[in-house]
Amino acid sequence: MNASILVPALVNGLxxxxxxxxxxxxxxxxxxxxxxxxxAHGSVLMLALYGVYFLNTGLGIxxxxxxxxxxxxxxxxxxxxxxxxxxxxAHGRDQNILLVTLGLSIIMDNLALYFWRSDTRxxxxxxxxxxxxxxxALVPVPRAVAxxxxxxxxxxxxxxxxxxxxxxxxxxVARERQGARLMGIDVEHIYGLCFGIGTAVLAAAACLLLPSxxxxxxxxxxxxxxxxxxxxxxxxxxxxxxxxxxxxxxVVEAxxxxxxxxxxxxxxxxxxxxxxxxxxxxxxxxxxxx
Amino acid sequence: xxxxxxxxIAVPIVLAVLAAAPLALGTGYxxxxxxxxxxxxxxxxxxxxxxxxxxxxxxxxxxxxxxxGYVTAVLQVRLGVDPWTGLVAGxxxxxxxxxxxxxxxxxxxxxxxxxxxxxxxxxEVFRILATSVPFTGGGAGILIxxxxxxxxxxxxxxxxxxxxVLILFAISLLVTLAVExxxxxxxxxxxxxxxxxxxxxxxxxxxxxxxxxxxxxxLAALAGVFYTQFYLYLDPHIAYGAGISVEALLAPxxxxxxxLFGPLIGAIxxxxxxxxxxxxxGGAPGLSLALFGLLLIIxxxxxxxxxxxxxxxxxxxxxx
Amino acid sequence: xxxxxxxxxxxxxxxxxxxxxxxxxxxxxxxLIGPNGAGKTTLFSMIAGAIPPSGGEIRLDGERIDGLxxxxxxxxxxxxxxxxxxxxxxLSVRENIAVGAHLHHRRRADALAAAAEVAALVGMTALLxxxxxxxxxxxxxxxxxxxxxxxxxxxxxLDEVMxxxxxxxxxxxxxxxRGIRDSGVTVLLxxxxxxxxxxxxxxxxxLNQGRVIAAGPPSLLVTDPKVVEAYLGRAAAGRLTPGAQxxx
Numbered sequence: 001m002n003a004s005i006l007v008p009a010l011v012n013g014l015x016x017x018x019x020x021x022x023x024x025x026x027x028x029x030x031x032x033x034x035x036x037x038x039x040a041h042g043s044v045l046m047l048a049l050y051g052v053y054f055l056n057t058g059l060g061i062x063x064x065x066x067x068x069x070x071x072x073x074x075x076x077x078x079x080x081x082x083x084x085x086x087x088x089x090a091h092g093r094d095q096n097i098l099l100v101t102l103g104l105s106i107i108m109d110n111l112a113l114y115f116w117r118s119d120t121r122x123x124x125x126x127x128x129x130x131x132x133x134x135x136x137a138l139v140p141v142p143r144a145v146a147x148x149x150x151x152x153x154x155x156x157x158x159x160x161x162x163x164x165x166x167x168x169x170x171x172x173v174a175r176e177r178q179g180a181r182l183m184g185i186d187v188e189h190i191y192g193l194c195f196g197i198g199t200a201v202l203a204a205a206a207c208l209l210l211p212s213x214x215x216x217x218x219x220x221x222x223x224x225x226x227x228x229x230x231x232x233x234x235x236x237x238x239x240x241x242x243x244x245x246x247x248x249x250x251v252v253e254a255x256x257x258x259x260x261x262x263x264x265x266x267x268x269x270x271x272x273x274x275x276x277x278x279x280x281x282x283x284x285x286x287x288x289x290x
Numbered sequence: 291x292x293x294x295x296x297x298x299i300a301v302p303i304v305l306a307v308l309a310a311a312p313l314a315l316g317t318g319y320x321x322x323x324x325x326x327x328x329x330x331x332x333x334x335x336x337x338x339x340x341x342x343x344x345x346x347x348x349x350x351x352x353x354x355x356x357x358x359g360y361v362t363a364v365l366q367v368r369l370g371v372d373p374w375t376g377l378v379a380g381x382x383x384x385x386x387x388x389x390x391x392x393x394x395x396x397x398x399x400x401x402x403x404x405x406x407x408x409x410x411x412x413x414e415v416f417r418i419l420a421t422s423v424p425f426t427g428g429g430a431g432i433l434i435x436x437x438x439x440x441x442x443x444x445x446x447x448x449x450x451x452x453x454x455v456l457i458l459f460a461i462s463l464l465v466t467l468a469v470e471x472x473x474x475x476x477x478x479x480x481x482x483x484x485x486x487x488x489x490x491x492x493x494x495x496x497x498x499x500x501x502x503x504x505x506x507x508x509l510a511a512l513a514g515v516f517y518t519q520f521y522l523y524l525d526p527h528i529a530y531g532a533g534i535s536v537e538a539l540l541a542p543x544x545x546x547x548x549x550l551f552g553p554l555i556g557a558i559x560x561x562x563x564x565x566x567x568x569x570x571x572g573g574a575p576g577l578s579l580a581l582f583g584l585l586l587i588i589x590x591x592x593x594x595x596x597x598x599x600x601x602x603x604x605x606x607x608x609x610x
Numbered sequence: 611x612x613x614x615x616x617x618x619x620x621x622x623x624x625x626x627x628x629x630x631x632x633x634x635x636x637x638x639x640x641x642l643i644g645p646n647g648a649g650k651t652t653l654f655s656m657i658a659g660a661i662p663p664s665g666g667e668i669r670l671d672g673e674r675i676d677g678l679x680x681x682x683x684x685x686x687x688x689x690x691x692x693x694x695x696x697x698x699x700x701l702s703v704r705e706n707i708a709v710g711a712h713l714h715h716r717r718r719a720d721a722l723a724a725a726a727e728v729a730a731l732v733g734m735t736a737l738l739x740x741x742x743x744x745x746x747x748x749x750x751x752x753x754x755x756x757x758x759x760x761x762x763x764x765x766x767x768l769d770e771v772m773x774x775x776x777x778x779x780x781x782x783x784x785x786x787x788r789g790i791r792d793s794g795v796t797v798l799l800x801x802x803x804x805x806x807x808x809x810x811x812x813x814x815x816x817l818n819q820g821r822v823i824a825a826g827p828p829s830l831l832v833t834d835p836k837v838v839e840a841y842l843g844r845a846a847a848g849r850l851t852p853g854a855q856x857x858x
């Protein structure tokens with residue numbers, strides 16, 4: 001083990017971690033405001049990846065240029081899912097919401113399997129093999145772009161929640177739903193908006209991810225547990241936490257993969273997940289446990 | 291819903307009907323279908339003990355199923371142990387893993403969504419381990435050599451498998467009935483309904499939950515053992531995959547959480563729907579599972595007490 | 611029988627109970643009163659094992675019970691009701707009480723029979739097969755009481771068991787509580803309904819801002835200016851108590 005192997009692996013881990021962070025941001029927003037653990041999160045990411053894939057192979061649209069199409073489309077999808085399905089099935093019970101989102105994920109995963117089969121699909125982009133030379137490591141362009149964009153989106157979300165009127169309404173609803181309702185805030189609408197923002201961020205993640213990754217109907221599974229681990233590690237409802245958690249996990253996975261081999265490296269993430277849940281469920285950056 | 295006395299009569303009747311089923315089903319495809327349905331009903335009964343009666347929803351029940359399956363497979367293939375001992379060992383392993391998982395989770399007070407997530411994580415950890423470790427055959431899976439004899443838990447006559455799984459299912463049904471009528475069962479339901487009140491009445495919450503997950507693990511492992519004997523092949527994706535975990539929880543929810551016959555009804559409904567979907571789509575993968583997802587959402591929206599609850603409500607309306 | 615010595619409880623920066631001490635004699639009915647927010651329920655919760663004290667000791671018949679968990683405290687002989695009733699909503703009244711009865715009866719049939727007996731004690735026989743979720747407030751309070759009684763406690767903690775009851779129901783439950791004491795169970799209750807405290811309690815402890823400010827028979831306490839001041843303020847204490855001296 002020497003620096004010339006370790007450093008590139010860690011840099012790689014950071015760029016992967018940025019994507020994890022992005023996926024986790026949507027999840028933590030949904031949890032922080034609606035207080036639901038969205039099991040369908042990975043499946044929506046999978047659908048977004050397919051969406052970007054087909055936009056590319058069918059209409060020749062570059063994934064980065066697909067952002068203005070995919071993001072609004074998935075915002076609408078998320079809003080509709082929350083207000084059309086989840087809102088009506090919950091009957092207020094926590095367990096039910098868990099199961100509804102599970103049901104949605106089952107439907108999405110398996111319809112994808114049915115329509116698109118389980119072949120692994122990738123896209124070719126002209127810059128797919130370009131690299132940026134950092135001296136200590138070579139970073140593929142798509143990954144570097146993903147890293148930068150993830151940070152930018154995180155910053156945008158932070159601004160939205162912290163500095164705008166909408167953000168204030170969202171924070172009010174997250175903290176005290178009844179009180180917010182009494183203040184005249186349309187809580188159900190806010191819920192829909194937040195879910196929509198969460199899924200919109202997933203669409204952005206998909207656009208950034210596809211150039212350096214692949215899509216299959218099962219790809220959501222791979223991300224969903226990592227996303228949960230990120231959120232739990234960083235603290236439910238904390239953006240900084242999701243960002244930090246994602247980066248940490250990306251690095252841990254890369255280091256673990258280096259030491260233990262590809263598949264066992266994944267275990268590192270789940271073990272961390274279990275440990276955090278058991279010993280520090282509020283995560284590194286605090287937040288309320290369920 | 292059903293009174294105690296009605297249940298005591300219903301159980302032998304149901305089992306008798308199930309025992310007579312091969313006469314109507316013949317020996318081919320339908321018998322095989324009934325066999326796997328009962329296997330899933332067994333898995334569902336296991337889940338129902340922890341999730342329905344106990345109110346602790348596990349999203350990773352494949353953890354126990356797969357452990358049972360692998361323990362018996364590995365013992366037979368690598369150590370030449372006979373399958374009936376393998377059955378006992380597999381069941382014990384399921385109980386042990388249940389106890390381990392439960393001790394960790396409940397000691398630290400995990401509930402609700404967090405508990406569901408942790409079970410999912412454990413199942414994934416085991417899946418990755420099974421893929422990476424040589425003695426399980428890794429990703430390629432493990433094959434039990436064909437050696438047909440009843441003593442070897444491989445039956446020439448398909449009916450042999452059917453009766454074997456029926457006996458296992460009957461055990462799970464009787465265990466559930468015994469739990470329902472016992473102090474442990476009452477305590478389990480009390481913990482589900484209201485933990486604070488239960489503790490104030492002298493109930494050791496941790497021990498009750500631990501007992502439930504251990505029992506549930508043992509029964510789920512039993513289903514896994516049967517799977518291994520029936521198909522003579524197991525791989526990490528089947529053993530510890532999401533498919534099993536999802537089927538384990540769908541059947542009790544559809545049939546009726548925390549009821550005696552809910553898991554069986556749910557398993558039958560799912561099988562029937564699965565066959566119908568198969569017929570429409572010509573066997574394309576994914577559609578039947580997608581339908582199950584839709585069924586879950588429909589049940590949650592309109593039938594929160596499952597099919598058993600629906601029957602109970604209709605019964606009450608007629609008597610009103 | 612119950613001895614609470616210098617017990618405190620801190621929640622972050624808030625000292626909810628401050629060095630409180632009280633004694634409850636066996637076979638009596640004792641009261642714990644005080645204005646809202648005085649720390650009564652916190653003190654109760656510590657005695658019942660639901661939360662651990664930050665300091666001090668709690669002894670039952672000489673043995674320390676502070677720091678024990680709820681179920682262990684129950685096994686030692688303390689039963690409690692909750693201020694906001696906590697029925698097992700999915701079960702019937704009989705089944706609810708049976709959960710308590712199971713502490714002393716292993717077999718379900720025995721527990722169910724014992725439940726019926728306890729229900730008769732509190733006058734709930736007619737409601738035995740009703741679902742707990744369908745009960746009125748008064749019914750739920752009685753169910754709380756019955757369920758705790760079914761564990762055959764030596765000491766029963768009643769947390770505002772009369773809140774939400776109308777005068778008739780209050781009179782009824784006063785009778786029930788007296789009957790419980792007569793059967794040998796010691797009772798410690800917290801209440802806002804002064805009529806009940808006056809007629810039931812032999813000894814009353816007054817809590818204000820986490821501290822015990824007075825203790826004694828109810829007739830003496832109404833004339834204690836500290837007590838009046840705690841409830842009504844300094845000016846009222848000055849006007850209402852004979853030979854008024856301000857608590858300094």
